[in-house]
Amino acid sequence: MGKSIEVKDIIFKYNETTILKELNLKIEEKAFTSIIGPNGSGKSTLLKIIAKNLVPHRGNILLGDKDLRDYAAKSLAQEMAVVHQSTEVAYDFSVEDIVLMGRHPHLKRFQREGLRDFQIVKEAMELTNTWHLKERSINEISGGERQRVIIARALAQEPQIILLDEPTSALDIHHQMEVLDLLRQLNEEKGVTIVVVLHDLNLAARYSKEILLLHEGNRITMGKTEEVITVENLKKAYNMEMIVDRNVYTGALQVLPLSTTKTSYQRKTKEKKLHIVCGGGVGKELIQSLYDEGYTMSIGVVNIGDSDWEIANILGLEMAEESPFSPISDDAFEEACRLAEKADITILTSIPIGKGNVKNLSIIQRQLETEKPVYFYKAYESNKKFDYTDGEGEILFGNLLNKGLQVLTSKDKLLKKLEE
Numbered sequence: 001m002g003k004s005i006e007v008k009d010i011i012f013k014y015n016e017t018t019i020l021k022e023l024n025l026k027i028e029e030k031a032f033t034s035i036i037g038p039n040g041s042g043k044s045t046l047l048k049i050i051a052k053n054l055v056p057h058r059g060n061i062l063l064g065d066k067d068l069r070d071y072a073a074k075s076l077a078q079e080m081a082v083v084h085q086s087t088e089v090a091y092d093f094s095v096e097d098i099v100l101m102g103r104h105p106h107l108k109r110f111q112r113e114g115l116r117d118f119q120i121v122k123e124a125m126e127l128t129n130t131w132h133l134k135e136r137s138i139n140e141i142s143g144g145e146r147q148r149v150i151i152a153r154a155l156a157q158e159p160q161i162i163l164l165d166e167p168t169s170a171l172d173i174h175h176q177m178e179v180l181d182l183l184r185q186l187n188e189e190k191g192v193t194i195v196v197v198l199h200d201l202n203l204a205a206r207y208s209k210e211i212l213l214l215h216e217g218n219r220i221t222m223g224k225t226e227e228v229i230t231v232e233n234l235k236k237a238y239n240m241e242m243i244v245d246r247n248v249y250t251g252a253l254q255v256l257p258l259s260t261t262k263t264s265y266q267r268k269t270k271e272k273k274l275h276i277v278c279g280g281g282v283g284k285e286l287i288q289s290l291y292d293e294g295y296t297m298s299i300g301v302v303n304i305g306d307s308d309w310e311i312a313n314i315l316g317l318e319m320a321e322e323s324p325f326s327p328i329s330d331d332a333f334e335e336a337c338r339l340a341e342k343a344d345i346t347i348l349t350s351i352p353i354g355k356g357n358v359k360n361l362s363i364i365q366r367q368l369e370t371e372k373p374v375y376f377y378k379a380y381e382s383n384k385k386f387d388y389t390d391g392e393g394e395i396l397f398g399n400l401l402n403k404g405l406q407v408l409t410s411k412d413k414l415l416k417k418l419e420e
């Protein structure tokens with residue numbers, strides 16, 4: 001049976017500096033909890049306290065209903081395995097010997113490992129893709145391989161709880177996903193509680209059921225992933241603007257940090273004013289780049305809540321808005337035309353055209369009737385279908401090209417054109 005972890009009124013200091021400030025939280029059994037927060041917020045310290053590697057100055061930890069202080073090292077190791085950040089190993093053990101060490105909490109004094117122990121070790125090594133390394137020295141394999149070996153040792157321990165501090169930091173993208181998929185599998189199929197410190201917010205959002213967000217030793221919030229990964233919470237912790245939306249392929253929440261280098265006071269603003277016709281997240285990177293370049297912009301028509309709308313909202317841009325998931329109304333259309341008229345240049349992005357937003361092409365048509373430049377920013381060559389109107393969009397778009405809509409196929413070309 002798994003056990004919950006309850007952190008009660010924990011205060012922890014290094015010398016005179018208070019690192020964790022009266023922290024309270026509960027991680028239920030079978031949870032998959034990520035701990036996130038900026039550098040120095042106390043994530044590793046908290047993990048070490050839960051692992052009983054550090055003793056708090058005040059407060060206590062309950063594992064199930066028993067105080068952590070009442071656990072002997074061996075019985076704690078039967079419940080909980082820990083994968084620390086630094087995976088350096090002092091002695092020249094073979095990889096298999098290192099993983100075998102995971103069996104020690106289950107052996108009696110002087111008892112040798114039996115067949116079952118070797119089987120468990122082999123299984124753990126196969127799951128972590130390390131079996132082929134078994135005879136190599138732990139100090140003569142790569143950092144990423146070593147990290148997977150240490151995870152194999154934790155699995156061989158057959159714990160109900162696994163604590164991991166940045167287990168993916170030395171891994172390439174393939175192995176990052178492999179490790180997190182494995183942790184998810186252990187969690188879902190065997191009910192193992194996973195508590196993992198992660199820096200990568202996108203991985204945390206994709207894999208966790210629950211997230212604890214720390215900032216300067218305080219808990220900003222803890223809850224379901226959707227409740228924690230919000231623009232407001234991330235801003236409080238990381239002191240920067242981020243966009244949060246859902247990945248169109250995986251459906252997972254994703255975080256796009258906006259540039260920290262060009263804060264508003266460092267930005268040199270440009271004279272020219274642009275109007276961007278975008279939507280569905282197609283324009284967000286362009287909007288950020290143009291903003292960093294110093295352009296004043298308006299956008300629309302966009303639906304409220306769409307990720308293009310979100311970035312424009314954060315940057316305080318003027319917008320012609322429509323209600324979420326609603327077709328463009330006449331009022332929103334007129335507002336967008338008014339904004340485009342005020343602009344020096346109008347830019348159409350590669351938006352998919354549906355019945356709801358086909359009016360956006362009419363904004364471009366109107367602008368083409370003026371003397372002002374109008375560009376189509378086609379960020380990538382694609383044969384992907386863009387017309388979902390049964391042909392109307394394609395005809396309208398063809399008309400725009402005939403009327404002189406200029407196509408620019410890279411951001412550099414667009415930026416150069418804007419400078420003319």
Ligand SMILES: Nc1ncnc2c1ncn2[C@@H]1O[C@H](COP(=O)(O)OP(=O)(O)OP(=O)(O)O)[C@@H](O)[C@H]1O
Pocket residue numbers: 014015019037038039040041042043044045046
């Ligand atoms: N051994 C130590 N002695 C003194 N101070 C320490 C020690 N270890 C950590 N600290 C300090 O405690 C604070 C919290 O450190 P901790 O490693 O828990 O943060 P973290 O959130 O895990 O950071 P990171 O994301 O950089 O790994 C930091 O200010 C750090 O400098």
